[in-house]
Amino acid sequence: MKRNGMYFWGGAALFLAGALLMTQVIGNQYPFFACYVILQFIVLAVAWSILGGYAGYVNFGTSAFFGVGVYTAVFLFKATGVPLAVQIAAAAAVGALMGFALGLLTLRMQGIFFSIATIAATIIIETAITNWRYVGGASGIQLQRPAVMAPFDNYVEMLFFVQAVMVVLAVAISRYIQNSWIGRGLQALKDDELAAECTGVPTLRLKLTACVISGALMCAAGAPAAMYLQYADPASAFNLNYSVSALAMSLIGGTAHWAGPVIGAILLGVTQQLLTVTISSEVNVLVLGVMLVLFVVAAPEGIVGLIRKVRSKRNEGEG
Amino acid sequence: MKRRTLLGGTIAVAVLGLTTAAIGQQAPIKIGMSMAQTGGLAGGGKASLLGIEVWRDDVNARGGLLGRKVELVVYDDKSSASETPAIYSKLLDVDKVDILFAPYATVPTAPLMPLVKQRGMLLMGNFSFQVNSKVGHDMWFNNAPWGPADSWASSFLDLGQKAGGKTIALLAADQEFAQNLAKTAREVATKLGMQVVFDQAYPPSTVEFSGILRALKAAKPDIVYVASYPPDSAGILRAVNEIGIGDNVKLFGGGMVGLQFGTVMENLGSLLNGVVNYNTWLPEPQMYNDGTKAFFEAYTKRAVEAKVDPLGYYLAPYGYANGQMIEQAIKAVGSLDQKALAKYLREKTHKTIVGSITFAADGEWKETGVVQAQFRGIKDKNIEQFRSPGKQVILFPAKMKSGDLITPFEAARK
Numbered sequence: 001m002k003r004n005g006m007y008f009w010g011g012a013a014l015f016l017a018g019a020l021l022m023t024q025v026i027g028n029q030y031p032f033f034a035c036y037v038i039l040q041f042i043v044l045a046v047a048w049s050i051l052g053g054y055a056g057y058v059n060f061g062t063s064a065f066f067g068v069g070v071y072t073a074v075f076l077f078k079a080t081g082v083p084l085a086v087q088i089a090a091a092a093a094v095g096a097l098m099g100f101a102l103g104l105l106t107l108r109m110q111g112i113f114f115s116i117a118t119i120a121a122t123i124i125i126e127t128a129i130t131n132w133r134y135v136g137g138a139s140g141i142q143l144q145r146p147a148v149m150a151p152f153d154n155y156v157e158m159l160f161f162v163q164a165v166m167v168v169l170a171v172a173i174s175r176y177i178q179n180s181w182i183g184r185g186l187q188a189l190k191d192d193e194l195a196a197e198c199t200g201v202p203t204l205r206l207k208l209t210a211c212v213i214s215g216a217l218m219c220a221a222g223a224p225a226a227m228y229l230q231y232a233d234p235a236s237a238f239n240l241n242y243s244v245s246a247l248a249m250s251l252i253g254g255t256a257h258w259a260g261p262v263i264g265a266i267l268l269g270v271t272q273q274l275l276t277v278t279i280s281s282e283v284n285v286l287v288l289g290v291m292l293v294l295f296v297v298a299a300p301e302g303i304v305g306l307i308r309k310v311r312s313k314r315n316e317g318e319g
Numbered sequence: 320m321k322r323r324t325l326l327g328g329t330i331a332v333a334v335l336g337l338t339t340a341a342i343g344q345q346a347p348i349k350i351g352m353s354m355a356q357t358g359g360l361a362g363g364g365k366a367s368l369l370g371i372e373v374w375r376d377d378v379n380a381r382g383g384l385l386g387r388k389v390e391l392v393v394y395d396d397k398s399s400a401s402e403t404p405a406i407y408s409k410l411l412d413v414d415k416v417d418i419l420f421a422p423y424a425t426v427p428t429a430p431l432m433p434l435v436k437q438r439g440m441l442l443m444g445n446f447s448f449q450v451n452s453k454v455g456h457d458m459w460f461n462n463a464p465w466g467p468a469d470s471w472a473s474s475f476l477d478l479g480q481k482a483g484g485k486t487i488a489l490l491a492a493d494q495e496f497a498q499n500l501a502k503t504a505r506e507v508a509t510k511l512g513m514q515v516v517f518d519q520a521y522p523p524s525t526v527e528f529s530g531i532l533r534a535l536k537a538a539k540p541d542i543v544y545v546a547s548y549p550p551d552s553a554g555i556l557r558a559v560n561e562i563g564i565g566d567n568v569k570l571f572g573g574g575m576v577g578l579q580f581g582t583v584m585e586n587l588g589s590l591l592n593g594v595v596n597y598n599t600w601l602p603e604p605q606m607y608n609d610g611t612k613a614f615f616e617a618y619t620k621r622a623v624e625a626k627v628d629p630l631g632y633y634l635a636p637y638g639y640a641n642g643q644m645i646e647q648a649i650k651a652v653g654s655l656d657q658k659a660l661a662k663y664l665r666e667k668t669h670k671t672i673v674g675s676i677t678f679a680a681d682g683e684w685k686e687t688g689v690v691q692a693q694f695r696g697i698k699d700k701n702i703e704q705f706r707s708p709g710k711q712v713i714l715f716p717a718k719m720k721s722g723d724l725i726t727p728f729e730a731a732r733k
Contacts, residue, residue: 028412028413029408029412030405030408030409033405033409034405037401127493131493137498138493138494138495138497138520139495140429140495142433142450225401228404229400230430233429233495235494235523239399239401273405276397276402276406277394280356280393280394282356284357
């Protein structure tokens with residue numbers, strides 16, 4: 001266990017060092033633009049998996065959290081001009097509150113009803129923002145980035161690194177949850193909530209914790225998007241694509257292990273970025289659709305599940 | 320190890336081959352853009368792209384520019400603002416394009432404005448609305464004929480006032496373009512001394528409009544200014560057909576998006592009669608310029624194959640015009656220097672298939688080229704009827720006028 005932890009933190013440090021090195025060495029802007037989007041999806045997928053994967057509550061409201069993150073940043077930037085770190089922290093706080101409210105919803109709703117309620121929440125929040133003129137309303141709002149901070153010489157490079165830090169944070173939290181009593185409790189309530197409750201698992205507390213953490217991470221992932229696009233409009237910020245992608249990435253990667261959403265997000269995110277600049281037509285929508293169907297049919301437990309199956313078969317063979 | 324050497328050798332040979340091939344002929348001039356080919360804006364995006372492609376083929380047939388062929392590098396932005404920054408970064412940093420065209424519509428273009436300003440790149444706009452007003456990039460030129468921000472509303476309300484209208488009702492979708500139109504309409508109404516008796520925004524997903532229209536009817540306005548998107552434009556006209564709009568309405572329409580698209584017009588048929596709506600190009604004799612007829616002949620032939628709007632009046636000729644403007648600028652300047660090209664575009668008047676274009680300081684047309692036209696004698700289920708003149712009679716601007724307004728609206732509907 002301890003050795004595992006060392007490997008993990010070593011890997012995380014190496015990843016961050018690599019990201020930082022990239023910003024200092026590569027002069028071409030495109031990798032940062034493309035990688036930023038992929039990193040953003042890793043955070044979203046990992047965050048989704050904390051509630052959707054560990055606890056089995058399928059949340060279609062990723063775009064609601066993401067959009068609120070975007071608009072928290074827009075509001076704070078317009079009102080006070082606070083730096084990016086404060087925007088992200090505030091978005092995380094707002095996301096935690098939203099997550100708490102979502103958690104209370106689970107008291108009454110489970111399964112498909114919970115999922116539908118999360119879609120409804122997205123629509124309600126988007127409509128509210130659409131009618132809030134201060135943050136641009138339906139017309140959207142253009143933002144001018146402030147000066148970039150050292151050691152970066154470009155804002156997108158900085159955003160890329162910030163998002164890389166968030167990936168490490170999100171994955172670390174998800175890994176901690178999976179390996180701790182919280183993860184085991186969530187696992188129990190995923191299998192049978194009533195039975196878990198009867199055996200003394202504090203289901204409500206656990207669900208609230210999962211919702212708060214998941215919500216905070218999703219909102220935090222959305223906050224830098226305002227500065228990435230230098231523009232925000234409700235239709236783009238609350239795009240259902242975020243919900244669908246986060247869900248698909250987690251499912252393709254596998255929801256039983258923290259690495260699942262990471263693998264899924266990298267695979268799907270990279271494919272999306274590649275298809276955008278290669279096939280670049282209706283066909284790329286088809287390719288993604290076919291990929292999803294193939295994974296659901298061939299690997300219902302995701303890539304992580306597939307790897308586990310192959311490994312256990314090999315072990316059996318050896319035994 | 321051996322396999323690796325072999326692989327390295329193959330790559331080296333391939334790279335060498337590519338380089339020699341490139342040196343063999345002069346590299347083409349690359350024009351980069353993203354264009355909606357999927358998502359909500361795809362219908363317009365594809366038609367616009369076809370217009371640009373017709374220009375590319377024409378210019379290449381004439382021998383290209385600066386002795387080099389013209390090549391388009393196009394990616395799908397999925398109608399989304401979140402895709403365009405990465406795409407344009409790739410166009411600039413990886414594809415190393417020489418000229419940038421903007422994607423179709425406002426939302427995908429808005430995030431690009433700061434980017435092109437920071438990079439000092441010229442950007443030819445493609446039907447976006449007021450994206451440069453806050454950024455203030457001096458190398459932005461929009462092909463859309465909107466002109467000054469308020470000209471759209473003022474042309475329509477002016478027609479209404481001349482027809483004796485004193486009160487106005489505003490009905491606008493809660494989306495970026497429609498809300499911008501509604502905002503300027505309120506300002507123009509105040510300027511003209513008109514009273515706004517009804518002002519309603521509706522959510523973009525609205526499908527049933529009879530309730531809203533009943534409330535509008537009760538306010539008894541003289542002029543109804545509608546700023547809507549294709550699905551709602553159809554919904555509103557269907558509701559008007561069902562419950563009527565009242566006898567005192569003299570003018571109805573203004574900013575209804577969708578009534579410019581062939582398939583939408585075909586579906587609505589006779590419901591269009593009487594509506595006065597904005598347009599960018601119509602087959603009225605006054606709207607033909609040098610090359611317009613040839614363009615539409617080429618476009619119509621290719622539209623079937625490309626599965627885009629068979630009429631293509633709204634966007635396609637303006638895509639072609641964007642090409643014409645950059646062609647004239649490159650020929651006059653004799654290089655691809657962005658600053659010199661921008662200077663030329665800013666200072667000169669450009670002859671295109673959609674008329675002469677002169678830019679104001681903000682990169683929008685100095686004078687509006689938007690026409691307000693009234694639908695007349697439209698029959699159901701016939702797309703070909705829209706190709707003949709007289710079906711959409713131009714009322715504004717005066718120099719393009721091809722007929723007089725029929726009022727009240729209820730009489731014009733018959």
